[in-house]
Amino acid sequence: MPQDVHSKRDVFDATYAGSITRPLLPPLRSDSRTKRNPPRSLRDYQGSETEHERKARLRALWLSLPQNVTDHNPKVDTQEGHSAAYQPLTKERAQRLRDLYESELARECNGHQWLFQGAVVDWEGFLKYAESKEEELWKVFHNDLDLDGNGMLDATELQHALTSAGIELDSKTLADFMAFLTSSTHSRPISFPEFRDFLLLLPRTPSVSEIFQYYEVCKYLGDDGRGSARVNMEGDVSLSAEDRPPAKHHGRIAQGPIESGTGSEASPPISRDMEPTDGQISVSDVIGEGEEEEEEHETWLGGSMALKFLFAGGVAGAVSRTCTAPFDRLKIYLITRKVDNVGSWMIPTRSHGVTVIANAMRGIYLESGLLGFWIGNGLNVVKIFPESAIKFLSYEASKRMFARYWDHVDDSRDISGISRFMAGGIGGITSQLAIYPIETVKTQLQSTSGGQIRTMLAPTMRRMWADGGVRAYYRGLAAGLIGVFPYSAIDMSTFEALKLAYIKASGKEEPGVLALLAFGSVSGSVGATSVYPINLVRTRLQASGSSGHPQRYTGVWDVAQKTYAEEGWRGFYRGLAPTLAKVIPAVSISYVVYEHTKRRLGV
Template sequence: MTKEGSAGGNTGQIAHHIHELSVEDEERLGNLFKQLDVNGDGRIDIHDLSVSLRRMGIHQMPGHAQKFIERSDQNKSGDLTLAEFVYYVLEHEKKLKLVFSSLDHNKDGRLDLEEIYSSLHKLGLQVDRAEAKRLLQRMDKDGTLEISYGEWRDYLLFHPSSELHDILQYWRHSTYLDIGEDLNVPDDFSAEELQQGLWWRHLLAGGVAGAVSRTATAPLDRLKVFLQVHGKSHFCSIQHCLRHMLNEGGVRSLWRGNGINVLKIAPESALKFMAYEYAKRALRGDRPRDISIYERFAAGSFAGGFSQTVIYPMEVLKTRLALRRTGQYKGMVDAAMKIYRAEGLLSFYKGYVPNLLGIIPYAGIDLTVYETLKKRYLRNHDESEDPGVLVLLACGTASSTCGQIASYPLALVRTRLQAAAVLQQQAGGTDPATLNMRSLFRSIIQQEGFLGLYRGIAPNFLKVAPAVSISYVVYEKCRTALGVTMT
């Protein structure tokens, strides 16, 4: 080992640590280095580390592998020699040992549930014993419901910080990851995270991700709106509808309505976040605990309903702008003024009831399916193995799809009610003032059958996977840039 250490051109301080190694540590760290050195060139770079940690089933938060390389790379070459690796790991393990000892209140060499629970509370992380137990089980490899120093060390070896607060935050948040194009249930934050301003960074990162995702999938969204509103009487296929839109307004027309769709992200996210926090406080009462999945669903549904109530006129405006003909409106403000003059203020709340009703099945099914799939994955894999990005994206896509199937008929009726005046102008149909949710449901089923309630769902499904993927990638990039160290 000393030969490789000197070959790396490191200081005598590193070589001194190499000579101090016990036979057991020398074998352990030597074998670990070989595992991490994917291409076998005697050095570990960021690619080697990322790939090997993924193979080993070790949880990685974005940016952690890069930080590990940066902090252990003493000669700033961009990769690690064996000597550099051993030196950094030994120093890191010393710090981890000190943290472990500070949590081990009864000094028996193991961490139990009470010690973890009390430590989390001292740091302002309000968790109940059920969550503390889940955290313990995540690190507890031998199923004793206690954590040995070896289990602690192995789990946190590649975490770039040895600060107790950072470790507990990482440990807690590594168990949660919610992804989707437009979640109805926001993420949870501790009191300290709220004070540190993580919430607004998270909202900003989510807003940018949503804007990019919605813009990228806007043509599919407009296609969906056209098929929902016009039904089979106008367009016999997706290709027919797409051809019509291109002939009427050109390629740029595919993004009609996207501006207002992006613009409403900020107020909707902020209102949803504030309402969610209020609902959580109401559900908790005076008890310092984390809310259950059912309470999250209730709080999320309330938050979604509240935010939708406030920004709903923007939803109506989005639909009308997506359906507009070339030259009909000069912009968002012009469209709003013309609609108000012609149809009155109540026109901006057309379809509000089915929209509100649709939040409950979508939020409930989306959240339930996502949590169920994630837990099933964890049950069928080693406890120390975290779901990879592809698994979580698949869970997010599947849960979003199931939620949409359940709530889609309500979404279709909502869109037709929003566009009732447009249909009446174009075809002299039913007076929009007399149209309501019940009569519209009856009319669609009579004229188009049950499948008529799912008109436009194909382009909606087509946009789920790219929307979720784009949202995730952009969110992670923004999150890293803003310094939000949680998923």
């Protein structure tokens, strides 16, 4: 048993990682159900794959390589990372190593010739390289790592190899390492195909330290570190544009195994300007016509895999918002009703504040019954998918623009923090502009008093059109757009501060999932509280003219003046309590549903 196993939690983590053989967990669906004797030689193993399948797999991998490789000085730069001792990784070093891997791989495939700008990896050279590398990886896997000879690399064997190389990992980090190599959601023994597919593009001798360094480079450059849960200004959880499959465009290191066969999920994007030369396999030998058409949109949407992630995020958002809809309805009720009716929640005595909330809930129930707490939820759910898609597309387009014209980098994931912040702001503004009319109609519905719930939508939309035409659907837009950038700045800075403080206090390299969820909840809540007065002004402009909020305003400044004159500074925070109260359940529900939906979709 590893030395760092002390508590029951440590025992669980070690068992989950495979360090302890005691089977505490039942087999998972992703585990292999068949028990086969491992092949005794590489030739025996290769016999299980047809020549067509092998070339299809290798060609898919070849097509994922960068088109234009800038060579580095082979006498100087290639010494980077060749030290026998493990060296901690930084972002700059990870990017430098990735570039070196690409140029070294190109030299290996092109016969160690000096590469000029614009050179590509030769197909025939890549086939020879893959043949040699597979034989090298077979020897390392079976002679150096697989100590019991069962054809699987378990946690104990991997831990022993890492320790011998001077790399000490705790059980959780070891489990993450194994899960990454198997492209699985959990840690399990590593098979040779998984080991080979992950390391086939590593142009260096696969020592244990080189393997771990290669894993760190792939992981370091493939995640923004924030996880999947993002709290917006409304206290809702939205899909992170970063949480999607790693970019498969040219120029990135492959970050997972490529399965044998010709399925679309195994085929990277096809470049239209990379046509096969004479004597090479045509693209139609690898992928079908339908898959070629799908790849045309790979640059922007990331293919069907990214659409699955967007769908999973939409389902999670729909379930989360439906479950927390009463909080949203209560917030709008508190913002739009007169102080004389419900009072202000932000008052000196706690008991009075609770009474205000209780009176507001009673008022909603008396007006519309139990279903009154879900008024407007249908529109809130409907807008999720277009909002997520538009934000995703505009965010990606902005990142590419900043990468090309501002940061001058080839990969949009390598842009600076300022560029990423600006791209996020542009994505938020674009999505706000697109779905704002739906948001306004939803607010009008929620601020309407009485009436039949099922017959409220059409009359409300007709009344708004008669009241101001198209402009009526965009009331408060300026206030909504103003709040995007300060919210993003406060949210990001708070999250990074919490993350750094946690890392310093715990001594861990990266926070776990629960820690990231907690940091996201806190940073989102701080950001939402900071810009809440702007949010309140926008909501009152959207609700103006409704039966529950008949007041009329001339603009943002008019709302601010009247709010301060009637309610003081506390009036700008009416409804904040239910907004903050729904953050934790919204994040928790979204995360659980999101992960479950991803598993059901196979992503």
